Amino acid sequence: MHSVLQRGNSILAYALSVLACLTFACFVSTVFLNYVTDAKMNTVKVVVKNVPDYSASREKNDLGFLTFDLQTDLTHLFNWNVVLWDKIIIRGEKAVLDFKNMNTKYYFWDDGNGLKGNKNITLTLSWNIIPNAGLLPNVIASGSHSFKFPVEYTTSRM
Amino acid sequence: MDFINKIPTHMDFEGQARAEKLSRIIITLFGAVGLIWGYIIQQFSQTVYILGAGFVLAALLTIPPWPMYRRKPLSWQPAKNGNDNQVKEGSKKGKKK
Numbered sequence: 699m700h701s702v703l704q705r706g707n708s709i710l711a712y713a714l715s716v717l718a719c720l721t722f723a724c725f726v727s728t729v730f731l732n733y734v735t736d737a738k739m740n741t742v743k744v745v746v747k748n749v750p751d752y753s754a755s756r757e758k759n760d761l762g763f764l765t766f767d768l769q770t771d772l773t774h775l776f777n778w779n780v781v782l783w784d785k786i787i788i789r790g791e792k793a794v795l796d797f798k799n800m801n802t803k804y805y806f807w808d809d810g811n812g813l814k815g816n817k818n819i820t821l822t823l824s825w826n827i828i829p830n831a832g833l834l835p836n837v838i839a840s841g842s843h844s845f846k847f848p849v850e851y852t853t854s855r856m
Numbered sequence: 857m858d859f860i861n862k863i864p865t866h867m868d869f870e871g872q873a874r875a876e877k878l879s880r881i882i883i884t885l886f887g888a889v890g891l892i893w894g895y896i897i898q899q900f901s902q903t904v905y906i907l908g909a910g911f912v913l914a915a916l917l918t919i920p921p922w923p924m925y926r927r928k929p930l931s932w933q934p935a936k937n938g939n940d941n942q943v944k945e946g947s948k949k950g951k952k953k
Contacts, residue, residue: 702921706919708876708879709911712880713911720890724900
């Protein structure tokens, strides 16, 4: 502590140590929280087609089409240790989801013909928690919805 | 350059101890308050900002050698004249460094 530089070095090092302790306290305060919540979902329209996927080959594969409802409240998942959920919901934005008759974002391709008449297709909702400090859990909501694909291919355009 | 060299950077021993103690107290206090406040409003960024404010305050109060850290100067023995002593002092200094 005998020179200006040494005093500066000393308090900077101490401040950074304190910052590490505070970050750890923040982590400890949220590590035992339960991030599971309930989600209600339902399918509205379910159709299966048998068409070629030209991006892979010319063979015909099953392609499922469905629209779905989703109702869930993710508000309590956000706390002082959570920065953002994904590109869509940042902390502070409205996290009460109530979607009706939504289209899927990606094609539901099967490699083969497993979708036609399949009786056990299950929709689930899951999310990644991205904290300031700590674990990165992948949490699955407690609600899910199972449905069947029809036994007939749909050939008409939708 | 003479002007720069004349700026006092000296603290006495007790002043150094007080400066270190004071800086530790300020930073710890701001850190604790920041943690509580950040938890209340659920914003960890506020915790970091308050700790940063504490760091700046501690830097202003304890890095420059303010007069309050120079109140108890050591009373050195008066320098002695003589060739023998000078040689001895020189060798001691060399050992210390």
